[in-house]
Amino acid sequence: xxxxxxxxxPAAQGAVWRGLNDPxxxxxxxxxxxxxxxxAGAEYAIVTTAAIGPVKARFRGKLLLAxxxxxxxxxxxxxxxxxxxxxxxxxxxxxxATEGAGTRLSxxxxxxxxxxLAQIGSRLIDGVAKKLADDFFAAFNxxxxxxxxxxxxxxxxxxxxxxxxxxxxxxxxxxLAYFT
Numbered sequence: 001x002x003x004x005x006x007x008x009x010p011a012a013q014g015a016v017w018r019g020l021n022d023p024x025x026x027x028x029x030x031x032x033x034x035x036x037x038x039x040a041g042a043e044y045a046i047v048t049t050a051a052i053g054p055v056k057a058r059f060r061g062k063l064l065l066a067x068x069x070x071x072x073x074x075x076x077x078x079x080x081x082x083x084x085x086x087x088x089x090x091x092x093x094x095x096x097a098t099e100g101a102g103t104r105l106s107x108x109x110x111x112x113x114x115x116x117l118a119q120i121g122s123r124l125i126d127g128v129a130k131k132l133a134d135d136f137f138a139a140f141n142x143x144x145x146x147x148x149x150x151x152x153x154x155x156x157x158x159x160x161x162x163x164x165x166x167x168x169x170x171x172x173x174x175x176l177a178y179f180t
Contacts, residue, residue: 001090003109003129007137008102011144016096016103017071019144029139031132034058042066046080061088072096086115 009016019025023036034047042065049058061080068074073095080088090111097104 001109001111001129003111003133004107005133006104006106007141008099008104009141009144010102012101013071013096013098013103016105016144019140025140025143029136029143031135042068058082067093082115084115088112 011019026036027033030048032049034049035045037045039045039062044063044065046061046063047058048061059080059082061078063076063078065074065076073093075091075093077091078089082088088111090109092107092109094105094107097106
């Protein structure tokens with residue numbers, strides 16, 4: 001699976017970068033996200049619950065951030081397991097650029113999924129991934145357009161890469177793994 005896209009975020013590039021590194025912001029914007037935990041260096045553990053129709057599953061994943069160029073771009077790799085439901089792994093490249101009073105966010109994601117439910121069609125998979133991304137962006141845009149400017153997160157190391165897309169990707173990939 002491959003996904004590309006762009007979004008315009010209604011905030012300055014530095015504020016968007018900080019928001020994308022704030023685990024509380026991310027957790028509140030990603031449907032089903034239970035936790036985002038820094039492990040060591042640029043490695044994170046993520047737990048999310050996914051539900052489509054009557055099926056609900058809990059997935060655990062790890063992601064590794066690389067090619068950090070704050071506040072402009074980063075790349076990442078991810079690997080997640082949903083038990084008997086399946087697995088997801090892949091990579092993503094994300095870039096930010098000032099555009100007027102806002103920030104243009106561009107992304108490219110490549111993912112591979114597998115598991116016992118791999119017979120479900122790619123249209124369903126693509127639809128689920130797109131819905132998760134759309135839901136994240138709607139929530140993140142609302143958060144960034146809020147009345148008070150965001151302060152830099154206290155626990156975010158300078159130069160840390162944005163995690164929002166990583167979590168959204170992993171959530172989408174977990175769903176994909178579950179339903180593919």
